[in-house]
Amino acid sequence: MSIAPEKVGRDEPHHGRNIAIIWAIATAIMVPVIIWVVGPHIPPGSLTDDTRAQHAVDVVLTALSIPLLMLVWVYLGYAVINFRADPASGTIVDGPPLRSNTRIQATWLIVSAVLVVGLAAYGTVDLLTENGAGGGQGSNPLAKPSDARSALQVQVIGQQWLWTFRYPGYGGVETAQLVLPVNREIEFHVTSLDVVHSFWAIELGVKADAVPGADNIAYVKIFRKGSFQVRCDELCGLWHGHMNTTGHIVSGSAFNSWIHATVTKYAAVTKYLPPYSLTYYPIPTRNAT
Amino acid sequence: MRVRLLAVAATFAALIALVAVYVVYFLESGPPAVAAVINRDGSASLTLQVVGSYGNHPFPDWVSYLVKDPSGKWRHTTIWKLPAHELVHVTVYQFDSQTGLRNNFLAQVRGTVGGVATYTDVGNTGKGSGLPPYNNTSLSVIPPSEPAHTFTVPDLDLSVPLVGISDSTSNVCAVAPCPMHFAHTTISFSFRTPGAGTYRWQCFVPCAFAFLYGFGGPMQTIGYMDGLLEVA
Known part of the structure; x- marks a missing residue:
């Protein structure tokens, strides 16, 4: 098999135009499909204000990726069909040499820059307008919900390998169960007693690192009753994979009943708890050595 | 080619x-799995001891649990077989000294029958708190400075703090298995097993001496202070 010298047929179809037309049609079909058909099934759902915000971002980003995906696939398919070597000829025909194209390069750079800066701005605005979108904001949140003052405060305490929860509005009672009321702003204060963990309430769309000596605040408002899974999302030792629990979302009245029963149930041990504090490090570690 | x-x-x-x-x-x-003793009424009896230093190869200075097998022999394993949906009567002979809890919430006895455990000091010279020794005392909460270890199964919401012997006690066992003439605390409680499955358990007291935050070595090793309940 030999490589023939440059041989460009003048009767070649206008491949660039053909690819652009096919790409435009595929994109015009697939973007609405992604937004309205696939979109509703993209995680993490609509249980909370955070998951709704995250879901909107997921749909937007997925839809924005479609034109590029279509470009790659269309070009690949077009090339496979149209640029195959003719097996009968026994030769490989090389294409014309590529020279720099200022217009294409400029377009590529400008589109890339606009995409990156635009998405960064979109993400920043979204974080600020969506109360942090479920992420931990540190001890001094920039994005607070309007009803933050009336929020139910729940402290999330990570330790190897257990989550416990304190309710400072109810005498600082601590429990291994996470029960939350529906339709009320929740203010999580996430911390750790030993190593770094990460509090991930999956269906709530909340994820905040639990760092010893740090108070990491995250907000969420839940719209429906049900249950959700809590995982640790930071590799933290032997039982990291088992550091999970199931949280429950109940009505306001059911929450009041539960929290008062819990306060009574744990009254004796509550006396032994340290006064409620945003962090407990390094005092707990003094026992260790 | x-x-x-x-x-x-x-x-x-x-x-x-x-x-x-x-x-x-x-x-x-x-480590191998050891079955609990099955009683005539279908319930199970699980007899454990906790030692401050295993005293044997490969980690003689590591704190550890041991279990008594149906033949009455102490075995060094933390994987225990239990019957499903049955009452399990647990007796723990606790030979280690007090460390105290990192999280005082774990001073609460949870998930046992009656929400209590029974504590008895044997050969113990008294507590650092000055309180008299326990004598078959049923408690739902113990002072957080007293535990040497806990027996906790998070998935079952079961947790029992295991009171340690006083630091002033001289009659301390250093090599497992520990004979009963050494100072120890006897803790007994019962709980009901759930359906079939494998449930992890662990100690929550930072009791691994000389390890970072007291939570390395034996605290991260199945066969010492972590294990599995194989319920079938």
Whole structure:
């Protein structure tokens, strides 16, 4: 098999135009499909204000990726069909040499820059307008919900390998169960007693690192009753994979009943708890050595 | 060309075999499972001891649990077989000294029958708090400075703090299994097993001396202060 010298047929179809037309049609079909058909099934759902915000971002980003995906696939398919070597000829025909194209390069750079800066701005605005979108904001949140003052405060305490929860509005009672009321702003204060963990309430769309000596605040408002899974999302030792629990979302009245029963149930041990504090490090570690 | 291909294939096969051997070894190298004693009424009895230093190969200075098998012999394993949906009567002979809890919430007895455990000091010279020794005392909460260890099964919401012996006690066991004439605390409680499954348990007291935050070594090793309940 030999490589023939440059041989460009003048009767070649206008491949660039053909690819652009096919790409435009595929994109015009697939973007609405992604937004309205696939979109509703993209995680993490609509249980909370955070998951709704995250879901909107997921749909937007997925839809924005479609034109590029279509470009790659269309070009690949077009090339496979149209640029195959003719097996009968026994030769490989090389294409014309590529020279720099200022217009294409400029377009590529400008589109890339606009995409990156635009998405960064979109993400920043979204974080600020969506109360942090479920992420931990540190001890001094920039994005607070309007009803933050009336929020139910729940402290999330990570330790190897257990989550416990304190309710400072109810005498600082601590429990291994996470029960939350529906339709009320929740203010999580996430911390750790030993190593770094990460509090991930999956269906709530909340994820905040639990760092010893740090108070990491995250907000969420839940719209429906049900249950959700809590995982640790930071590799933290032997039982990291088992550091999970199931949280429950109940009505306001059911929450009041539960929290008062819990306060009574744990009254004796509550006396032994340290006064409620945003962090407990390094005092707990003094026992260790 | 064929020789080269064969060499590559043979090398690849050897690597796969090595990985397979390692995986099988890893899966089979854990401590054995020991069954609890099954009583006539279908309930089970589980007898444990906790020692401050195992005293044997390979980690003689590591804190550890041991279990008594149905023949009455102490075995060094933390994987225990229990019947499903049955009452389990647990007796723990706790020979280690007090460390105290990192999280005082774990001073609460949870998930046992009646929400209590029964504590008895044996050969203990008294508590650092100055309180008299326990004598078959049922408690739902103990002072957070007293535990040497906990027996906690998070998935069952079961947790029992295990009171340690006083630091001033001289009659301390250093090599497992510990005979009963050494100072210890006897803790007994009962709980009901759930359906079949494997449930992890662990100690929550940072009791691994000389490890970072007291939570390395034996605290991260099945066979010492972590284990599994194989409920079937």
